[in-house]
Amino acid sequence: NIFVSGACDATAKVWDIRSGRCVQSFNGHESDINAVQFFPNGDSFGTGSDDASCRLFDLRADRELNQYTHDNILCGITSVGFSYSGRLLFAGYDDFNCNVWDVLKGTRVATLSSHDNRVSCLGVSSDGMALATGSWDSLLKIWA
Numbered sequence: 001n002i003f004v005s006g007a008c009d010a011t012a013k014v015w016d017i018r019s020g021r022c023v024q025s026f027n028g029h030e031s032d033i034n035a036v037q038f039f040p041n042g043d044s045f046g047t048g049s050d051d052a053s054c055r056l057f058d059l060r061a062d063r064e065l066n067q068y069t070h071d072n073i074l075c076g077i078t079s080v081g082f083s084y085s086g087r088l089l090f091a092g093y094d095d096f097n098c099n100v101w102d103v104l105k106g107t108r109v110a111t112l113s114s115h116d117n118r119v120s121c122l123g124v125s126s127d128g129m130a131l132a133t134g135s136w137d138s139l140l141k142i143w144a
Contacts (some may be wrong), residue, residue: 004045006033012057028064033081035079040086048077050117054091070108073088079121084128091127092119098133098143112143 001035002023006012012033014024027110031050038045044058044065054068068089075094080091088109089101098119100110117136130144 004036004038005046006036008032010049010051012036012045014059023063026060026064028055028057028067029053031076034077035091037082040082040084046080046082046089046121048080048091051074052076054080054089054101059095066103066106068099068106069109070099073099076082077131081122081124081131083124084126090122090124090131092113092122092133094118096135096137098122098131114141 001017004012005107010029010031012026013022016023017106029049033047033049035048036045043060044056046054046056047123048054052073052075055122056065058065077091077093079092089103090098096115096117098112099108102109115135115137119133119135121134130142132142134138134140
């Protein structure tokens with residue numbers, strides 16, 4: 001009965017579908033939010049922004065739980081997705097990479113590099129066995 005939106009005002013808002021009203025608002029990003037994705041259990045959600053950070057927000061605690069950034073990452077994030085278990089956060093970037101973050105530790109655990117242009121979308125298979133990344137290089141790549 002809810003959905004999350006990210007906007008150019010750097011806020012993520014939770015909306016009640018029945019009433020059409022915003023029921024929660026989350027701040028923290030410093031630029032446009034380009035991507036949002038619910039955590040697998042539905043109690044939190046991740047965001048990706050042009051401020052070069054991903055963030056995890058908890059709906060029940062009404063606060064930010066973690067940030068996913070690195071000093072060497074200076075570009076925006078176009079897409080985010082969680083692993084089946086929720087332990088990993090995948091994020092597609094304007095620098096042609098997909099970074100993999102440990103959700104609990106907040107550390108980058110891998111960088112998937114093989115696109116020749118920005119990663120514009122990504123998706124995790126329903127069984128959690130594969131990740132697909134799409135890019136402006138006109139390629140869809142499967143990581144398994």
